[in-house]
Amino acid sequence: MPTVIDFIRYRAVGETIREDYLGTLQQHFGRFTLIGDSEASVVDTVRRIQALLVITDTEGNRMNRTLFDPARLRKMSP
Numbered sequence: 001m002p003t004v005i006d007f008i009r010y011r012a013v014g015e016t017i018r019e020d021y022l023g024t025l026q027q028h029f030g031r032f033t034l035i036g037d038s039e040a041s042v043v044d045t046v047r048r049i050q051a052l053l054v055i056t057d058t059e060g061n062r063m064n065r066t067l068f069d070p071a072r073l074r075k076m077s078p
Contacts, residue, residue, distance in 0.1 A: 006033035
């Protein structure tokens with residue numbers, strides 16, 4: 001994706017997220033840095049990543065439950 005200029009992966013396949021990590025930065029899978037020609041292109045990338053990135057537990061349940069709301073991007077703009 002051309003709008004993804006950096007990705008830092010914090011967790012590997014098979015790694016356990018301990019219960020005491022929940023609600024902290026230690027529960028995060030990774031961090032994406034995006035840049036685009038327009039707000040719409042960045043919002044589209046956020047939505048595509050969230051649709052494609054599936055993180056599951058050992059029983060197949062999705063773990064990425066709280067998704068980033070692209071509407072927040074407007075609030076971050078200078």
